[in-house]
Amino acid sequence: xxxxxxxxxxxxxxxxxxxxxxxxxxxxxxxxxxxxxxxxxxxxxxxxxxxxxxxxxxxxxxxxxxxxxxxxxxxxxxxxxxxxxxxxxxxxxxxxxxxxxxxxxxxxxxxxxxxxxxxxxxxxxxxxxxxxxxxxxxxxxxxxxxxxxxxxxxxxxxxxxxxxxxxxxxxxxxxxxxxxxxxxxxxxxxxxxxxxxxxxxxxxxxxxxxxxxxxxxxxxxxxxxxxxxxxxxxxxxxxxxxxxxxxxxxxxxxxxxxxxxxxxxxxxxxxxxxxxxxxxxxxxxxxxxxxxxxxxxxxxxxxxxxxxxxxxxxxxxxxxxxxxxxxxxxxxxxxxxxxxxxxxxxxxxxxxxxxxxxxxxxxxxxxxxxxxxxxxxxxxxxxxxxxxxxxxxxxxxxxxxxxxxxxxxxxxxxxxxxxxxxxxxxxxxxxxxxxxxxxxxxxxxxxxxxxxxxxxxxxxxxxxxxxxxxxxxxxxxxxxxxxxxxxxxxxxxxxxx
Numbered sequence: 001x002x003x004x005x006x007x008x009x010x011x012x013x014x015x016x017x018x019x020x021x022x023x024x025x026x027x028x029x030x031x032x033x034x035x036x037x038x039x040x041x042x043x044x045x046x047x048x049x050x051x052x053x054x055x056x057x058x059x060x061x062x063x064x065x066x067x068x069x070x071x072x073x074x075x076x077x078x079x080x081x082x083x084x085x086x087x088x089x090x091x092x093x094x095x096x097x098x099x100x101x102x103x104x105x106x107x108x109x110x111x112x113x114x115x116x117x118x119x120x121x122x123x124x125x126x127x128x129x130x131x132x133x134x135x136x137x138x139x140x141x142x143x144x145x146x147x148x149x150x151x152x153x154x155x156x157x158x159x160x161x162x163x164x165x166x167x168x169x170x171x172x173x174x175x176x177x178x179x180x181x182x183x184x185x186x187x188x189x190x191x192x193x194x195x196x197x198x199x200x201x202x203x204x205x206x207x208x209x210x211x212x213x214x215x216x217x218x219x220x221x222x223x224x225x226x227x228x229x230x231x232x233x234x235x236x237x238x239x240x241x242x243x244x245x246x247x248x249x250x251x252x253x254x255x256x257x258x259x260x261x262x263x264x265x266x267x268x269x270x271x272x273x274x275x276x277x278x279x280x281x282x283x284x285x286x287x288x289x290x291x292x293x294x295x296x297x298x299x300x301x302x303x304x305x306x307x308x309x310x311x312x313x314x315x316x317x318x319x320x321x322x323x324x325x326x327x328x329x330x331x332x333x334x335x336x337x338x339x340x341x342x343x344x345x346x347x348x349x350x351x352x353x354x355x356x357x358x359x360x361x362x363x364x365x366x367x368x369x370x371x372x373x374x375x376x377x378x379x380x381x382x383x384x385x386x387x388x389x390x391x392x393x394x395x396x397x398x399x400x401x402x403x404x405x406x407x408x409x410x411x412x413x414x415x416x417x418x419x420x421x422x423x424x425x426x427x428x429x430x431x432x433x434x435x436x437x438x439x440x441x442x443x444x445x446x447x448x449x450x451x452x453x454x455x456x457x458x459x460x461x462x463x464x465x466x467x468x469x470x471x472x473x474x475x476x477x478x479x480x481x482x483x484x485x486x487x488x489x490x491x492x493x494x495x496x497x
Contacts, residue, residue, distance in 0.1 A: 012086035014113045015481055016079075051122035052096035053111070058436055059119065061087070062475050070478035071119055074436045076127075077371045078118030079474070081481045086110060093120055127371055127439070134220075135182040135411065136377055137173045138384040138395050139166065141200055142192035147226050147268055149248075150259045151293060151319045153396050160197055161387040166204040169385045169405045174215055176411035182381070184218035189243075190395065195229040198237065205241055222246055226260070227286075228268055230275030235282045245286040247276055252303050255296035280310060288314040294334060297341030301348040308352040315361045316345070318462060320396055320448050339468050346472050353480045362473050364444070366466060371439035378423040378446065383410055393421045396447055421447055422456045431459045441466045 062070045064081070071090060072079045082090065089107055102111050114120040141161040143154065161169075170187075177185050187208060189201045205221055212219040223238065227247035238245055249272055250256045257267035279286055288307055290300070300316075307314050318338075342363070349358065359368035365375040374380060376394075384392045389405040392398045393414055400420050403413040426443040427433045443449070444460025452461040460466065 010083070010085050012089050012107055012110045013083040014086045014110045014117075015081045015485055016113055016117045052098050053093055053102065053115070053120045053122055054096045055090060055093050055119065056121055059090075060436075062471060062478065064475065064478050064482065068478070068482060070474055072474055073118055075371065075439060076118050077368055077440060079477060079481075080114065080117045080119055081478050081485075090114065090119060127373070132377075132381045133182060134184040134186055134381060135173065135177045135180070136186045136188065136382045137169070138188045138190055138382070139169060139204065140191060140384065140386040140395070140398065141166065141189055141194050141204070142197045143387050144196065145191060145193040145226065146196065146228060146263055147193070147260055148263050149226075149291075150295075151291060153320070154192070154398070156192070159387045161200065163200060163203055165387070165389045165405065166200065167207050168389060170204060170208045170211055172385075172391075172405040172407065172410050173383070174211055174217065176383070176409050177217055178215060179409050180411060182217070184220065185212055187219070187221040188224055189221065190224040193226055193229065194223050195225050195234055198234055201243075202237055202241060205243060220244070222287075224248075224289075226268070227272035227275040228262075230279055232278065232282065235279050235284050239282065239284055245279060245284055246289055247272065247279075247286045248289045248291065249273075249276070249303065250291055250293075251296045251299040252306060253296075253299045255299040259291075259293060259295050280312075285310075285312055288312055290314060290316050291319055292316060292338075292341075293319045294337065297338055298344070300341060300345040304345055304348045305352060308349065308354060311354065313361070316342075316363060318364045318465075320445060335465060338465055342465075342469055343472060346469075346476055350476060350479055353476075353483045355484055357477060357480065359473065359477055362476070363466065363469050364462065365460075366437075366441040366470065366473075368440050368470070368473060368477070372442050373425040373427060373439065374423055375426075375442040375444055375446070376423065378421060379415055379417075380423065381411075383414060393417075393423075394447060397421050421450070424456050429457050429459055431463075435459075437467060437470050440470060 056073045056075065058075050059071065059073055062072070064070060067083050068081060069087060070079060071082055071087065089105070089110060092105075102108065105111065111120065139161065143157045143159045145152075145154075145156060173185055173187075176182075185208070187205070189204075194201055201223060208219055208221070221241075222244040224246045225248075227249065230247075237243075248260070250260055252269070252273075254267075256269045260268050262268050276286060290303065292300070304314075346362070349362075357369075376382070378393050382393075384395045384398055385405060386392065386398055390401040391403045391405065391407070391410045391414070392400055393402060397420070402417050402420070403410050407413050423446045424443070426438045426441075429443045432438050432443045441460070441463075444462055444466070446456050449458055449460055450456050
């Protein structure tokens with residue numbers, strides 16, 4: 001292919017994948033198993049726009065139709081959707097090209113878009129660590145729950161966090177936020193079922209508002225609920241206090257009731273659905289957290305249709321391996337069954353594509369918005385405080401205390417701790433650092449890897465599942481982009497028929 005041939009073809013069409021812009025943070029999961037990521041920024045060498053241009057070494061393509069494809073770069077999480085002429089333009093840069101060559105193409109607008117998208121570079125970009133602005137604290141306000149989920153990691157008791165412990169916990173979070181130069185605090189009111197002690201939740205949030213204002217810290221909060229007790233009064237209080245809501249919902253069929261029954265064994269689905277619908281009617285749109293096991297993986301499509309119809313945010317999470325009784329039935333992962341169930345779920349989404357990007361919510365710990373070295377905030381910008389004021393690194397490791405709320409700097413203590421749970425960079429994990437997907441999955445849950453292998457420096461036991469599904473998420477993003485652009489209507493119709 002030469003540039004003269006390119007000029008004789010149809011007009012190149014390049015759509016930068018974030019032309020329909022959405023916040024990366026907005027799609028983070030507030031569920032019980034995923035916490036904010038530590039993101040990296042991308043920088044390019046000085047004089048970037050004045051040097052020769054070429055495509056990155058790991059550029060890849062996924063065909064969407066005869067005319068369109070996704071061109072993407074895994075190492076820096078960059079996407080574009082292009083037609084065949086634009087792809088031919090990209091291929092011209094398989095060898096370095098200088099500025100004069102670019103000018104001769106008479107496609108400077110398209111070239112600039114490809115530069116912005118990271119598809120054309122003047123050298124391998126550098127992943128530069130970015131200071132996380134938000135410190136996240138999981139407040140385990142109650143250890144009891146009115147459900148008995150089969151995959152739950154807690155040993156249930158009737159203990160409740162006292163207001164005194166709660167206020168001390170918030171003070172401790174603020175101390176660490178200031179010490180480590182965070183600008184924002186996010187509180188996750190969790191349990192157990194936190195709506196069972198709503199007066200304590202509201203009291204602690206109001207106290208947090210007062211304290212964070214004194215320290216000039218921004219405050220966000222979310223309550224992580226099973227949805228069974230969402231009365232009008234609770235919803236009104238959440239709205240008045242600007243507290244977000246996350247609800248766990250695993251299916252619209254008996255599969256949900258099988259893994260999330262009430263303590264007496266009765267089904268919980270109807271109560272949860274009533275609570276969610278009540279919240280929506282009152283103006284509170286919950287995020288839906290879906291925990292995927294071998295029980296419900298084949299039942300995801302009706303649930304996703306329901307979620308998408310209501311334009312709710314959601315996150316698809318895999319059940320985590322842990323040592324408590326009741327989880328074993330979900331741990332005999334039949335890989336191809338899981339992959340087939342997830343692909344069916346993605347096909348459902350493709351028939352009802354939302355305007356917002358789903359790059360951060362379709363597959364467990366993975367996030368395709370930006371490259372990142374860590375799968376979660378454990379040991380970085382995250383602490384878990386139980387009902388007694390003990391502090392752990394992760395809610396799934398809540399019984400392993402590292403420090404307490406009386407520590408002058410609990411986050412600092414967690415960061416320095418070399419025992420127990422270790423959240424290694426993906427670059428430190430065997431078999432991960434050279435993987436093309438490494439900065440999108442970041443190696444998966446470190447605690448699950450340890451439970452499976454006895455080591456923290458190995459790849460996720462779900463690595464193969466991730467690798468099979470990640471290309472399909474990219475395909476979905478390409479289809480979504482085309483569906484909401486002037487030249488995407490035909491392709492969207494073709495796909496959905």
